[in-house]
Amino acid sequence: MIFEFQPDKLVYGGEALGHQAGRTVLARGVLPGERAEVEDIRTAKGVVHARALRILEPAPERVAPPCPYFGRCGGCQYQHFGNELQVTAKQEILRETLRRLGRINWTGEISVHTSPPWNYRNRAELKVAATPGGEAALGFFETESNRLCPVDACLILSPRLNELLGQLRHPEWSSRLSGISEIEILADDRDERAMLTFRGILSPRDGERLAREALAQLPGAISVGMDDGRRLTVVGEAALPYRVGGFTYRVSARSFFQVSRFLLPELVEAVTAETSGAVAMDLFAGVGLFTLPLARHFGQVIAVEADPRAARDLAANARAHALENVRAVTETVSDFLRRCAQAEADVVVLDPPREGVGINNLKQLLVLRPQRLAYVSCNPPTLARDLGFLVNQGYTLNSLELFDFFPHTYHIESLAKLSRLVKNSIGMSC
Numbered sequence: 001m002i003f004e005f006q007p008d009k010l011v012y013g014g015e016a017l018g019h020q021a022g023r024t025v026l027a028r029g030v031l032p033g034e035r036a037e038v039e040d041i042r043t044a045k046g047v048v049h050a051r052a053l054r055i056l057e058p059a060p061e062r063v064a065p066p067c068p069y070f071g072r073c074g075g076c077q078y079q080h081f082g083n084e085l086q087v088t089a090k091q092e093i094l095r096e097t098l099r100r101l102g103r104i105n106w107t108g109e110i111s112v113h114t115s116p117p118w119n120y121r122n123r124a125e126l127k128v129a130a131t132p133g134g135e136a137a138l139g140f141f142e143t144e145s146n147r148l149c150p151v152d153a154c155l156i157l158s159p160r161l162n163e164l165l166g167q168l169r170h171p172e173w174s175s176r177l178s179g180i181s182e183i184e185i186l187a188d189d190r191d192e193r194a195m196l197t198f199r200g201i202l203s204p205r206d207g208e209r210l211a212r213e214a215l216a217q218l219p220g221a222i223s224v225g226m227d228d229g230r231r232l233t234v235v236g237e238a239a240l241p242y243r244v245g246g247f248t249y250r251v252s253a254r255s256f257f258q259v260s261r262f263l264l265p266e267l268v269e270a271v272t273a274e275t276s277g278a279v280a281m282d283l284f285a286g287v288g289l290f291t292l293p294l295a296r297h298f299g300q301v302i303a304v305e306a307d308p309r310a311a312r313d314l315a316a317n318a319r320a321h322a323l324e325n326v327r328a329v330t331e332t333v334s335d336f337l338r339r340c341a342q343a344e345a346d347v348v349v350l351d352p353p354r355e356g357v358g359i360n361n362l363k364q365l366l367v368l369r370p371q372r373l374a375y376v377s378c379n380p381p382t383l384a385r386d387l388g389f390l391v392n393q394g395y396t397l398n399s400l401e402l403f404d405f406f407p408h409t410y411h412i413e414s415l416a417k418l419s420r421l422v423k424n425s426i427g428m429s430c
């Protein structure tokens, strides 16, 4: 159905919210203050999801999206208004989400760390699909779909990633990609060296040949993996070195690493600055992005990471920097907290995936009675739920920061710092 729509506000997820004929509508590509003709795509839980067909009355802040794939490619949602306004909208969305889902009325400042708006991604997951002519096309999935949107270049990828995309989509390379469904590329902090992982079904011999050719021929490639879903075979370097602040981290294929390159030193500084004490915990630690700097300021750092590959990188990173006070624990956070209910920590850093830490884990964590918490979140709704619980349990939210890691997308990365007034004097080491 096609109908006219005037949204009230932007909400988390990239859509604009409004009402039409008594129904709640979420539409893509429309701004508050605009009048648009939209078409419904689907209805879920009583909410109509729609997309803009025509803007009948544009808002003054509307700009022409610079990317020719905008609206079709699923990567960006916000190229139709400027970056400064995007940041203001994200601040409001974060504030509103905390109020609505966490019952937290944060009236203080949300300080913002802004990134250069283009060429910021250091990691790309290029999708590969066969064209009707039988050749391989590269790009990203369309919005809410598994259909390929082939792209020549992407404005938010780093120059090295775009260069590699350009080479891979050239017939000389794309003709070798049958059987490959995805190519993941991580470029280093200088945007020079790169680690590539080809995913798909190839015979071990063909897979290894492809990996060796990529290593020899693709610019900056120092490590190339072939991942068939069961086994990962790597040729060249075993991992990519990535420097942030005073530390060089080894990052293996499949280990988590942050994907926005410009604000990483600022994030690490904000999480770890002005903290010191006997014990810090870094939960959901990855390859140790926060663990290593924390280890300079604490007697001991316990770093918990469930993924064995990332946990191995973490332990190697601590060893390479001679940080003997790091204990790398390969375990899920819930198993660790259940097992170590009597451990003591002055500061706990939490950087969970989108699902958040979760109330059960937080209940276990509070048995440790940590005095200060630094919660890094990539998902405001789960952050709101978790902060709501912590505030109910006697923690004070002291500061809220927004790291605009992903300009032109709806994604919101934030850091919340909390403290409790009374420190528990009883505690045992785990």
Ligand SMILES: C[S@@+](CC[C@H](N)C(=O)[O-])C[C@H]1O[C@@H](n2cnc3c(N)ncnc32)[C@H](O)[C@@H]1O
Pocket (backbone or CB within 6 Å): 256, 257, 258, 283, 284, 285, 286, 287, 288, 289, 290, 304, 305, 306, 307, 310, 331, 332, 333, 334, 351, 352, 353
């Ligand atoms: C958002 S990343 C943060 C990693 C690291 N702090 C960083 O900034 O590079 C979340 C990490 O948590 C790990 N993870 C996911 N679920 C987990 C769990 N239940 N227990 C422990 N680690 C988990 C993932 O493997 C990933 O490395």
